[in-house]
Amino acid sequence: MRDKGIRTRERVLAGATEIFHRQGFSGTSIHDLIRVTGVKKGNLYHYFSSKEEMGLQVLSRARDDFFRFLENSLQGDRPSVQLANHFDSIIRYHESRNLVGGCIFGNTALEMSDRNDTYRDVIHSVFEEWRRRIRDVLKSAVRFGEVRKDLDPEAMARNIVATVEGGIMVARASRNPADLKACLAVLAGILGIDGETVTHGGKQTG
Amino acid sequence: MRDKGIRTRERVLAGATEIFHRQGFSGTSIHDLIRVTGVKKGNLYHYFSSKEEMGLQVLSRARDDFFRFLENSLQGDRPSVQLANHFDSIIRYHESRNLVGGCIFGNTALEMSDRNDTYRDVIHSVFEEWRRRIRDVLKSAVRFGEVRKDLDPEAMARNIVATVEGGIMVARASRNPADLKACLAVLAGILGIDGETVTHGGKQTG
Numbered sequence: 001m002r003d004k005g006i007r008t009r010e011r012v013l014a015g016a017t018e019i020f021h022r023q024g025f026s027g028t029s030i031h032d033l034i035r036v037t038g039v040k041k042g043n044l045y046h047y048f049s050s051k052e053e054m055g056l057q058v059l060s061r062a063r064d065d066f067f068r069f070l071e072n073s074l075q076g077d078r079p080s081v082q083l084a085n086h087f088d089s090i091i092r093y094h095e096s097r098n099l100v101g102g103c104i105f106g107n108t109a110l111e112m113s114d115r116n117d118t119y120r121d122v123i124h125s126v127f128e129e130w131r132r133r134i135r136d137v138l139k140s141a142v143r144f145g146e147v148r149k150d151l152d153p154e155a156m157a158r159n160i161v162a163t164v165e166g167g168i169m170v171a172r173a174s175r176n177p178a179d180l181k182a183c184l185a186v187l188a189g190i191l192g193i194d195g196e197t198v199t200h201g202g203k204q205t206g
Numbered sequence: 207m208r209d210k211g212i213r214t215r216e217r218v219l220a221g222a223t224e225i226f227h228r229q230g231f232s233g234t235s236i237h238d239l240i241r242v243t244g245v246k247k248g249n250l251y252h253y254f255s256s257k258e259e260m261g262l263q264v265l266s267r268a269r270d271d272f273f274r275f276l277e278n279s280l281q282g283d284r285p286s287v288q289l290a291n292h293f294d295s296i297i298r299y300h301e302s303r304n305l306v307g308g309c310i311f312g313n314t315a316l317e318m319s320d321r322n323d324t325y326r327d328v329i330h331s332v333f334e335e336w337r338r339r340i341r342d343v344l345k346s347a348v349r350f351g352e353v354r355k356d357l358d359p360e361a362m363a364r365n366i367v368a369t370v371e372g373g374i375m376v377a378r379a380s381r382n383p384a385d386l387k388a389c390l391a392v393l394a395g396i397l398g399i400d401g402e403t404v405t406h407g408g409k410q411t412g
Binding site for chain 2: 022023026106110120159161167186
């Protein structure tokens with residue numbers, strides 16, 4: 001593909017990402033995509049064979065971004081600080097967007113998981129990798145005596161992923177980021193990592 | 207409205223409920239509604255002024271059903287048993303549906319909360335009532351010394367609602383009800399109510 005083609009494809013993907021994130025896959029029409037990307041219909045189909053393929057590309061990109069976010073947000077000299085930073089980064093990401101769009105993976109999980117196995121596989125792989133990373137940090141935290149010894153890192157990691165996703169949901173329903181904060185504060189309290197917070201950045205979150 | 211009209215309206219609402227639950231609001235076309243309800247287009251618009259109004263009726267009915275589910279599932283002679291029964295009823299509901307559709311409120315929260323304040327208000331009222339009921343049971347549990355005294359019923363109740371919703375999401379992404387069970391088992395462990403389970407029934411859950 002020539003430079004101009006690559007740039008156009010990138011512009012389409014960036015616009016499609018934003019609109020799928022805000023409106024969902026079914027809620028986004030080809031007309032919306034034309035309006036947002038400024039690319040004509042025939043041209044859209046030159047770069048992507050279907051809306052479905054475009055959605056898959058959007059999800060795959062979002063997954064790469066999220067894995068970078070995971071690495072950037074799980075920073076700190078101790079496991080408990082890494083987890084506190086992770087929670088902080090999630091809150092700051094959603095506050096910065098004023099909760100608009102929420103989590104593209106959570107949205108797509110609920111919208112598409114019964115209907116599209118390819119999308120579901122991507123979402124599942126995101127949740128699994130997220131869970132594994134949290135589990136490994138929790139294992140270290142248990143080893144270093146930073147959290148309760150009776151805590152099961154495997155189960156707790158799954159619970160954390162679920163609580164973050166559900167926390168985003170209730171905060172969107174109330175239009176109040178404090179609801180997400182409150183859910184993560186309870187998690188921090190359970191883990192015993194409250195008040196450990198050190199700020200670190202990250203681009204995109206769950 | 208005459209008897210036949212009432213029956214037709216009920217049939218449309220029942221069909222619309224099932225399809226909105228499974229496919230979401232944006233993912234359901236008027237064509238789908240005609241196919242599922244067996245009612246012609248002109249007739250649909252005789253009973254409902256728009257797809258949006260139909261969606262609102264579906265959500266309102268689902269809310270009524272959910273409030274009944276709350277009462278039926280929060281049964282037991284002690285607060286800890288009530289909570290254990292609630293978690294059990296949630297798991298059994300989603301297992302019985304093989305996770306298909308998930309939670310209609312959670313789905314609609316993520317799909318519509320940025321776009322439709324009327325829908326968002328209904329969803330928010332469901333999450334709020336759910337949180338209040340759990341909070342009251344938790345307050346009793348603290349009073350009766352059934353859970354940790356340092357537990358904040360208000361914050362913990364919000365965390366529980368979020369974890370249930372997120373647990374349904376991760377279980378749908380993995381197509382494995384065990385993931386929802388694991389999230390609720392962690393909650394039960396945190397509350398110290400594991401192994402208290404007594405079975406009770408309920409029609410619909412979050």
